[in-house]
Amino acid sequence: MEAFGLFILILDATLRVSTPLMLAALAGLFSERSGIVDIGLEGKMLGAAFAAAAAAYVTGSPIVGLAAGVAASMLLALLHGFACITHNGNQVVSGVAVNILAAGLSVILGIAWFAQGGQTPQLPEAARFTPLVWPGADLVAGVPLLGPIYSELISGHNLIVYLAVLAVPATWWVLYRTRFGLRLRAVGESPEAVDTAGISVTWLRYRAVLCCGFLCGLAGTYLSVAHNAAFIKDMSAGKGFIALAALIFGKWRPVPVMGACLLFGFLDAVAVRLQGVELPGIGQIPVQFIQALPYLLTVILLAGFIGKAVAPRAIGVPYLKEH
Amino acid sequence: MSGPEPTPGVPKWVYIVAMPVVNLAAAFLVSGLVVLLVGEDPLEVVKILLWGAFGFQEAIGYTLYYTTNFIFTGLAVAVAFHCGLFNIGGEGQAYIGGLGVGLACLYLDFLPFPLLLLSVIAAAALFGGAWAFIPAYLQAKRGSHIVITTIMFNFLAATLMVYLMVNVLIEPGQMSPETREFDAAAWLPFAHEALAWIGIGFARSPLNLSFLWALICCVLMWGFIWHTRWGYAVRAVGGNEAAAVYGGISPARTIILAMCISGALAGFLGVNEIMGVQHRLLLDFTAGYGFVGIAVALMGRNHPVGICLAALLFGALYQGGAELAFEVPKMTRDMVVVIQGLVILFSGALEFMFKPYLEAPFLRRRQVGAA
Numbered sequence: 252m253e254a255f256g257l258f259i260l261i262l263d264a265t266l267r268v269s270t271p272l273m274l275a276a277l278a279g280l281f282s283e284r285s286g287i288v289d290i291g292l293e294g295k296m297l298g299a300a301f302a303a304a305a306a307a308y309v310t311g312s313p314i315v316g317l318a319a320g321v322a323a324s325m326l327l328a329l330l331h332g333f334a335c336i337t338h339n340g341n342q343v344v345s346g347v348a349v350n351i352l353a354a355g356l357s358v359i360l361g362i363a364w365f366a367q368g369g370q371t372p373q374l375p376e377a378a379r380f381t382p383l384v385w386p387g388a389d390l391v392a393g394v395p396l397l398g399p400i401y402s403e404l405i406s407g408h409n410l411i412v413y414l415a416v417l418a419v420p421a422t423w424w425v426l427y428r429t430r431f432g433l434r435l436r437a438v439g440e441s442p443e444a445v446d447t448a449g450i451s452v453t454w455l456r457y458r459a460v461l462c463c464g465f466l467c468g469l470a471g472t473y474l475s476v477a478h479n480a481a482f483i484k485d486m487s488a489g490k491g492f493i494a495l496a497a498l499i500f501g502k503w504r505p506v507p508v509m510g511a512c513l514l515f516g517f518l519d520a521v522a523v524r525l526q527g528v529e530l531p532g533i534g535q536i537p538v539q540f541i542q543a544l545p546y547l548l549t550v551i552l553l554a555g556f557i558g559k560a561v562a563p564r565a566i567g568v569p570y571l572k573e574h
Numbered sequence: 575m576s577g578p579e580p581t582p583g584v585p586k587w588v589y590i591v592a593m594p595v596v597n598l599a600a601a602f603l604v605s606g607l608v609v610l611l612v613g614e615d616p617l618e619v620v621k622i623l624l625w626g627a628f629g630f631q632e633a634i635g636y637t638l639y640y641t642t643n644f645i646f647t648g649l650a651v652a653v654a655f656h657c658g659l660f661n662i663g664g665e666g667q668a669y670i671g672g673l674g675v676g677l678a679c680l681y682l683d684f685l686p687f688p689l690l691l692l693s694v695i696a697a698a699a700l701f702g703g704a705w706a707f708i709p710a711y712l713q714a715k716r717g718s719h720i721v722i723t724t725i726m727f728n729f730l731a732a733t734l735m736v737y738l739m740v741n742v743l744i745e746p747g748q749m750s751p752e753t754r755e756f757d758a759a760a761w762l763p764f765a766h767e768a769l770a771w772i773g774i775g776f777a778r779s780p781l782n783l784s785f786l787w788a789l790i791c792c793v794l795m796w797g798f799i800w801h802t803r804w805g806y807a808v809r810a811v812g813g814n815e816a817a818a819v820y821g822g823i824s825p826a827r828t829i830i831l832a833m834c835i836s837g838a839l840a841g842f843l844g845v846n847e848i849m850g851v852q853h854r855l856l857l858d859f860t861a862g863y864g865f866v867g868i869a870v871a872l873m874g875r876n877h878p879v880g881i882c883l884a885a886l887l888f889g890a891l892y893q894g895g896a897e898l899a900f901e902v903p904k905m906t907r908d909m910v911v912v913i914q915g916l917v918i919l920f921s922g923a924l925e926f927m928f929k930p931y932l933e934a935p936f937l938r939r940r941q942v943g944a945a
Contacts, residue, residue, distance in 0.1 A: 290662075290721065334923035343660050343721050345923035347868055348915050355911030356608070362904050363612035369908065492725055499722060539737035546726040546733075553718035562719070 259399045261520050266408065267478065269516030270415040271296065271470040275494035276501070276508050277422045278466035282328075284426065284503060285459030286439040286565040287335055288342040291327065291349030292467055293491025299324035299471025301357035304371040304482035305364065307378045307475075316378065316476045317411075321468030327353060328464025329457075336456045339569035350491075358484050371475070371482040380409035380477035411473040418466065423505040435459050439563035442570040452570045470494075496549040502560050515545040584936045594875060594921065596928050601916040608912055612904055619898065619905060626897025627890035633897070635765060635779025641882075641889030642781070642846045645788040647867025648885050649795050650840035652876040656799055657832035658812035663709060663724025664840040665864030666731030667702040671841020673735065674701030675848040676743075676855030680753060683760040690760060694849055695787070695842070702841020703834040705731060710833030714826035720833075728864075739857055753855040762850040782850035784842070791839060792878035798835070808832045840864060862911075869914050872922040888914070 275292045282289040302323035307316025327349050334340040334348075358369035365371055385406035392402040426432040434455055438445045442452045474490075475482040497515055501508030522541035529535055552560055580589050606616035627637045647664045654661035661667075674697035682693050709723035739751035765781040799805040810818040811828045818825060847859045866888055873887070874880030895910040920927075 288721075290725065330919075334919065338924055338927050340923035340925065341660075343662070344868070344872065344918060347662065347865070348919035348923050350915075351865065351911060351918060352915030355908045355913075355915055358906065358908040359608065359612060359904075359912055362906060362908075369906070489729060492729065495722070496726065537737050537741065539733040539740075543730055543733040546729045550712070550718070550723055550726050550730075553722060554712045554716040555718070 255396070256399065257524075259403050261517070261524060263403050264520035264523075265513060265517040266404070266412060267516075268519045269512045270412045271473050271478070271490050272494045272497055272512040272516055273415045273509055274411075274418060274466050274470035274473065275491055276497045276512050277418050277505065278463040278470065279495055279498045280422065280426075280503060280505065280508060281435070281459050281466070282463035283498065283566055284439045284563055285435050285456050286442060286563055286568065286570070287332070287456055287460055288346065288567045289331065289460075289463060290343055290346035290492075290495060291331055292463075292494050293487050293489065294346075294350035294353035295324040295327045295464060295467035296471040296474065296491050297350075297357055297485070297487040298327050298353040299468040300475035300486055301353075301361060301371070301471075301482045303468075303472035304374065304475035305361070308365075308371050308374055311375070311378045313378055313380050313476050317380075317469070317472045320472035320476070321465055324468030324471055325461055325464035328460045328467070332457050332460040335569065336453055336460070339571065342567055342569075354485060357482070361482065361484075369484045374476065374480040378476070379480055380411055380473075382407045382409055383413075409473075409477045411469060411477045414469060415473075418469075419505055419509045426505065431458070436563075439565055442565050446570070446572065452572075456570075467491075493545050496545050499560050499562075500545075500549050500552055503563060518542075518544050581933050581937070584933045588932050588936070590875075592932055593925075593929065594873065594880075596932065597920045597925065598873065598917065600924075600928070601913065601920040604916050604920075605909075605913045609905070609909070614902060614904060619902065619909075622898050622901050623891065623894035625894075626901075627894035631777035632779050633893055635777060635781040636893040636896075637886070637889045638765075638785055639779060639781040639846070639851070639889075640892040641885045642785045642788045643843050643863040644866055644870050644885035644888045645792065645882060646839055646842045646846070647864050648870030648874060648881040649791055649867075649878065650836045650864075651867045651871035652874065652878075652881060653795060653799070653808070653832055653839060654836040655871060655876050656805075656812050657808045657829060658815070659710075659713070659829065659832060659836075660721050661706065661724055661833065661836045661840075662721055662868070663706065663727045663864075664836075664867045665860050665862070666724070666728035667705045667837040667840035668843040668860045668864050669728075669731045669735055670705040671698040671702030671837070672844025672848045672859055673738070673855065674698050674841065675844035676753060679756040679760040679849055679853075680855070683757040687759065691762070694845060698841040698844050699838035700841075702844075703838040706833040706837025706840070707830065710830045713833075714829040735857060739855070743855060751857055756849075756853045760849065761853050762845065764850075780851040782846065784846040784850045787842065787845065789882075791842065792882055795839070796878045804828075804831060840867070866914060869917045869921070872925075873917055 275296055279289050279292050299320035303316040303320030306319030307313050331345050331349055334345040335342045361369045361371060388402040388406040391398045426436065434445060434450055438452055438455045445455065446452050474486055479486070493515055497511035498508055500511035518541055522538050525536055525541065526538050527535065609616040609619050627633055647668065650664050650667070651661055675694050678694045678697040682690055685693065705727060709720055709727055712718040712723055713720040743753050744751050745754045762782045762784060765785065766776040766778050768783060769776045799808065807818065807823045807828045808831065810821060810823055811825045815825050843860065843863060848855060852859060870881055870884040870888055873884035891910045891913060895907050898905045899907060
């Protein structure tokens with residue numbers, strides 16, 4: 252029973268750590284399936300985290316915070332689109348610019364507005380997304396096995412966690428069951444064909460980049476308004492890059508991407524628990540090794556040693572319309 | 575139509591001088607707007623920056639010390655760019671290169687100084703180069719994308735260093751993860767010490783002799799890229815891989831060569847930071863310098879002369895920015911990060927935004943002439 256309780260706690264932590272990863276990785280999925288490389292997930296998350304915390308603090312409403320976070324992230328996505336789609340700029344360079352710009356601007360504006368060394372003030376409970384307790388959660392908590400699963404694992408998360416879980420089937424549905432999704436996938440494989448069919452490559456890719464901005468906005472808002480209660484300098488702390496790794500690990504498909512995010516989140520949750528613990532037969536596993544696993548696994552996968560990750564064919568190539 | 579190719583009929587200086595200057599001006603203009611937005615006076619900020627970077631001897635020393643780092647990382651990114659590769663892993667390569675420098679200084683300090691210096695430089699190149707070799711090999715032989723792999727290797731370098739510093743290299747009985755201080759015989763002389771030998775007085779600063787090595791690397795890089803067979807191969811693969819294959823060049827070998835040189839150059843950052851300034855191995859000494867290298871290479875158009883100028887500009891921004899934070903509390907070092915982001919945006923991603931406007935006057939004149 253003890254072990255089971257611990258297991259539930261770790262799964263619970265996994266879900267909380269995986270939420271921003273899932274949102275950001277699905278964001279990257281929209282962009283990259285349309286042929287636009289996005290290493291700026293990190294910057295968009297950070298920008299959104301700052302805007303969301305700032306707006307939530309000033310208005311006292313988490314919903315306004317969410318709107319501001321999404322808006323900031325979408326603006327950064329538009330900037331990326333402007334450089335990559337309109338001006339055929341190098342997509343990696345543009346992504347780097349977005350990351351660095353967001354890291355600098357969030358602190359400079361934070362100092363100017365709140366004068367707390369780049370942080371936003373602590374948010375009161377009412378200005379945050381707080382855990383939603385599902386009906387009957389307290390009643391069944393004592394029931395063996397199913398009780399803890401319902402009360403700990405399913406109930407008691409904040410709104411954005413549930414949004415992230417819903418975003419997976421939603422992304423799948425948009426991508427594989429709508430006309431927009433079909434075209435989006437087509438433009439990432441063969442923009443010439445899409446263009447020949449009389450559909451605007453530019454407009455399609457802009458919409459894809461905006462979807463990416465929207466989801467990154469949710470991810471960033473989660474960091475500062477739901478998971479934590481303030482914006483802290485560089486609080487995205489590489490999550491955007493882990494999400495990118497998960498996107499590749501999931502081979503640019505929604506359900507495997509979710510699996511990769513949960514795996515990376517699980518590793519993170521376990522790493523904390525395993526600190527200084529002697530495992531029978533293995534000894535101590537250095538925490539750094541577990542922390543390095545997502546990156547290591549992605550490198551090994553990309554090298555083709557565990558299955559093959561095939562990127563969308565037209566990824567990273569600006570589309571030049573022939574005259 | 576905007577694109578990378580020069581349009582016939584437009585003089586070359588438009589691309590070599592006018593376009594970079596206009597792009598940089600745009601980046602600074604937007605930076606000025608950000609300063610205005612937070613309620614400060616941009617001209618005042620520029621004045622403090624310039625004074626803070628060049629106004630007194632100590633400032634000049636600090637500026638050139640930062641410049642040294644940026645020359646190394648800028649050259650590193652540029653060499654890879656010439657081969658058509660985006661080496662975003664300068665940060666990690668510099669970190670591991672610094673590890674090599676630290677190990678050499680810790681365990682080879684019995685050597686006479688010239689020999690020690692040679693081994694330190696070799697260790698920096700070897701460690702930094704090795705950290706770039708794996709992504710290069712995976713790109714060349716297994717087709718995994720260099721951008722993603724080098725990003726992952728930055729994080730891997732960071733976790734590896736934390737593990738090594740906390741568990742292996744830490745000085746026993748100490749709390750903070752640092753090695754023992756190197757023997758004074760293994761310190762690279764500071765510029766003020768070196769200048770004192772020849773009777774010139776100069777204020778104390780972290781500037782050290784690795785600055786000279788950075789300048790030598792510029793010359794070596796120039797010679798390598800434009801005056802050797804291998805440099806030609808690198809540019810050929812970067813320009814048109816298919817044509818390079820047709821010319822009998824092996825892209826795989828060239829990619830690995832270019833990346834190893836790139837990693838070695840990034841690794842030299844450790845010579846400045848570890849052997850020259852810190853005199854011990856510690857965490858996070860790369861402090862984002864590897865990423866600044868991207869801005870430096872883009873701004874310097876991958877040419878050593880341009881890279882030196884761009885490195886000096888960023889050196890001045892870093893040192894002036896530190897001074898600025900004292901004078902104007904709202905303007906922390908993060909303002910320099912904003913400027914850096916804008917430079918990458920305008921000189922890199924939006925490189926060709928102004929191209930049609932800059933070309934227009936020349937094309938119009940030609941049309942008039944033809945009529």
